[in-house]
Amino acid sequence: MEGTLTGKEASDAIGRLGWRFLLGTLRASVPVMSLASATEVAARAVAACGDAADQHLLIDVRPRRVVLTLQSSDLGAVTTDDVDLAHRISAAVHEIGLSTEPEIDTGAPRSVQVLEIAIDALDIAAIRPFWRAVFGYADEAGADGPEDPLVDPVGQGPAIWFQQMELARARRNRIHFDICVPHDEAVRRIEAALAAGGRLLSAARAPAFWVLADREGNEACVTTWQGRAG
Known part of the structure; x- marks a missing residue:
């Protein structure tokens, strides 16, 4: 079964x-x-x-x-x-x-990865329909709640998920990328990003998430399955 x-x-x-x-x-x-x-x-x-x-x-x-x-x-x-x-x-x-x-x-540049777009929002339920419509996206199987991710129904584009904000932020980007990589490749990816001028902002939730930023403060998260529930 x-x-x-x-x-x-x-x-x-x-x-x-x-x-x-x-x-x-x-x-x-x-x-x-x-x-x-x-x-x-x-x-x-x-x-x-x-x-x-x-x-x-x-x-x-x-x-x-x-x-x-x-x-x-x-x-x-x-x-x-x-x-x-x-x-x-x-x-x-x-x-x-x-x-x-x-x-x-x-010599291959990488193996496999999954890209997601994360959007910070004060009212996720209010903005989620807009992103669903403008991207032509749909609800993920079994996940149609107001705070669940949106996915490309033909499997070409990255998923979009929403991160709850408590207060509006004026000095930080509110859309960032999550790059999910194999758990045994994460450290190598992070080291390459740091060598290319990036900064490590937080490893508090590693190995689930490392938060990185470029020289101007634009953020990206390197993620793995490890350290997550389930």
């Missing part, structure tokens, strides 16, 4: 395959040398999933890599079925001499 997994359960179940748990999804990047090779990877992934593909698998096909995403679309979460599908896809990819292992140590 399909069961929802916690972040730790999901990460432990697929980490050795090269897949990573990011914001309620399992993701893997497969480096390829051509679009033809990328489409073969995609076809093998779909075949490995069988009838479950339409409900669990998303694929981003590019000439140099294929990004595979698994999640139960009905539940908006990672399940035991997704873990099984990850194993099946990895095996299918390995059959043609490719791998779901990240290759960031061999």
